[in-house]
Amino acid sequence: MTEKIDVSQLPKRYLYDGTPVPPMGIGTFGSDKYSGESIAEAVYGAIRYGYRLIDCASVYQNEDKIGQVIQRAVTEKIVTREELFITSKVWNDMHGPGKVLESCKKSLKDLQLDWIDLYFVHWPFPNYHAPGCSGDSRNPDSKPFSVEEFMNTWRQCEQLVDLGLVKHIGMSNMTIPKLEAVLPLCRIQPAALEMECHPAFQQPELFAYALSHKILPIGYCPIGSPSRPERDRTDTDIAATEISEIVEIAGKHGVHPATICLKWAVQRGVVPIPFSVKPAQYQSNLSCILEDPLTEKEMETIRGADKNCRLIKGQVFLWEGASGWQDLWDMDGTITAG
Numbered sequence: 001m002t003e004k005i006d007v008s009q010l011p012k013r014y015l016y017d018g019t020p021v022p023p024m025g026i027g028t029f030g031s032d033k034y035s036g037e038s039i040a041e042a043v044y045g046a047i048r049y050g051y052r053l054i055d056c057a058s059v060y061q062n063e064d065k066i067g068q069v070i071q072r073a074v075t076e077k078i079v080t081r082e083e084l085f086i087t088s089k090v091w092n093d094m095h096g097p098g099k100v101l102e103s104c105k106k107s108l109k110d111l112q113l114d115w116i117d118l119y120f121v122h123w124p125f126p127n128y129h130a131p132g133c134s135g136d137s138r139n140p141d142s143k144p145f146s147v148e149e150f151m152n153t154w155r156q157c158e159q160l161v162d163l164g165l166v167k168h169i170g171m172s173n174m175t176i177p178k179l180e181a182v183l184p185l186c187r188i189q190p191a192a193l194e195m196e197c198h199p200a201f202q203q204p205e206l207f208a209y210a211l212s213h214k215i216l217p218i219g220y221c222p223i224g225s226p227s228r229p230e231r232d233r234t235d236t237d238i239a240a241t242e243i244s245e246i247v248e249i250a251g252k253h254g255v256h257p258a259t260i261c262l263k264w265a266v267q268r269g270v271v272p273i274p275f276s277v278k279p280a281q282y283q284s285n286l287s288c289i290l291e292d293p294l295t296e297k298e299m300e301t302i303r304g305a306d307k308n309c310r311l312i313k314g315q316v317f318l319w320e321g322a323s324g325w326q327d328l329w330d331m332d333g334t335i336t337a338g
Contacts, residue, residue: 003048003049004048004049004050005049005050005286005287005290006050007050007052009290010022010023010024010050010286010289010290011023011266011289013216013269013271014216015168015191015192015216016189016191016214016215016216017168017191019167019168019191021053021085021192021216021271022051022052022053022085022271023266023271023289024051024053024262024266024271024272024273024274024285024286024289025051025052025053025054025055025085025087025218025271025272025273026042026043026046026051026053026054026055026273026274026275026276026282027055027220027273027274027275028043028054028055028056028057028060028062028066028275029057029060029275030060030062030275030277034277036061036062036064036065036066037065038277039060039062039065039066039277040062040065040066040068040069041069041277042276042277042278042279042282043066043069043070044069044072044073045279045282046282046286047069047070047073047078047079047084048073048078049279049282049283049286050286051282051286052079052083052084052085053084053085053086053087053271053273054066054070054084054085054086054087055087055218055220055273056086056087056088056089056107056111057088057089057091057120057122058088058089058090058091058094058103058106058107058110059089059091059122063088063107063110063111064110064111066110066111067110067111067112067113068112070084070086070111070112070113071112081113081114084117085117085118086111086113086116086117086118087116087117087118087119087120087170088104088107088111088116088119088120089119089120089121089122089172090103090104090119090120090121090122090153090157091103091122091128092122092123092125092126092127092128092129092317093126093128095121095125095126095149095152095153096126097152097156098156099156100153100156100157100159100160101156101159101160101163101165104116104119104160104165104166105165108165115164115165115166115167116165116166116167117166117167117168118166118167118168118169118170118191118192119157119160119165119166119168119169119170120169120170120171120172120192120194121150121153121154121157121169121170121171121172122172122173123172123173123314123317124145124150124171124172124173124174124178125142125143125144125145125146125149125150125317126141126149126153127139127141127142127143127317127318127319128141128142129316129317133316134316137316138316138318138319138320139317140320142317142318142319142320143319144319144322144327145178145328145330147181147182147185150178150182151182151185151186154169154182154185154186155187157169157188158186158187158188161188168191168192169188169190169191170190170191170192170193170194170215170218171190171192171193171194172193172194172195173194173195173196173312173314174193174195174206175206175329175330176205176206176209176330177330178330179193179209179213183213189213189214189215190215191215191216192215192216192217192218192271193206193210193215193216193217193218194218194219194220195207195210195217195218195219195220196219196220196221196310196311196312197217197219197220197221197222197265197270197272198219198221198222198223198224198240198261198265198311199240199243199245199246199260199261199264199302199305199306200224200238200239200240200243200305200306200307200309200311201221201240201306201307201308201309201310201311202303202306204303204306207268207270211269216271217269217270217271218270218271218272218273219265219270219271219272219273220273220312221311221312222261222262222265222270222272222273222274223240223241223257223258223261223262223274224239224240224241224261224311234313236309237309237311238307238309240257240261241256241257241258241261242257243257243305243307244305245301245302245304245305246260246261246302246305249294249298249301249302253292255288255292256284258274258285259284259285259288260294260302262274262285262288262289263288263289263292263293263294264294264299264302266289267293267294267299268299310329313325313328314328314329315328
């Protein structure tokens with residue numbers, strides 16, 4: 001594997017205002033399996049190799065370590081701050097009045113940045129769970145999505161843009177009904193939408209909706225999140241890399257099925273953010289989009305292989321009385337107005 005790739009050869013995606021975004025980022029959610037130090041070292045190596053989008057979040061509890069290696073890369077003139085595109089997210093327990101600003105300032109301090117390029121509302125409700133809790137844990141303060149509560153949080157995010165602390169703001173883990181309810185109320189529209197997206201869960205309707213509203217789709221779990229916590233696993237899960245069509249196409253190309261998942265995402269127009277601490281993997285993830293593209297027939301085959309299998313169900317955020325994780329995703333057909 002080469003030491004770095006030619007970043008100028010990578011395709012670009014664009015936000016609604018014309019801001020360019022790298023076609024792939026590196027995720028930093030190490031679940032409970034990787035230390036902050038190992039994740040930060042992977043980020044440093046990824047920047048050296050050619051990654052420019054780093055997807056962070058306060059709840060990952062490693063932004064201080066990542067900030068050190070970002071500063072190291074800038075000091076060593078591997079990259080300038082302006083060439084990087086850094087995201088972060090406000091966690092569920094920081095949605096209250098004044099809390100979003102507090103959260104953002106802490107992320108800025110930890111990441112050693114003067115601004116964040118894209119700041120997300122991580123989940124669209126303040127339902128909190130303790131780190132490492134079991135999948136059947138329930139917080140007595142959890143409650144259904146509320147348009148009013150969400151907009152109070154979003155207006156705080158808009159203030160971050162006004163203050164120059166963040167360049168753009170985005171939403172994450174949303175659904176079309178939720179977006180329909182809040183988009184007309186936004187003074188500053190979301191520039192991007194983070195969504196689970198892989199060949200086994202393609203979310204075609206949400207993907208198309210985002211594009212129609214000039215919202216850039218950013219796909220998490222792009223290869224099916226093999227490192228996700230045990231609490232997020234169920235017996236009905238389908239691994240994207242084990243879908244027969246993906247395996248067959250990978251065989252024809254002589255690559256790992258994960259490579260096909262990433263090629264598909266980029267060619268479709270999603271910005272995938274795969275996670276890996278292994279240099280050979282994160283290097284291959286980025287370089288694969290520069291060579292041997294999938295054919296239109298292969299893209300169509302993958303489109304037809306969708307299993308509608310959501311892996312990150314969010315069941316730890318459920319409220320007392322909820323019928324199941326489907327309620328989080330408006331599959332019960334209701335949206336609370338207040």
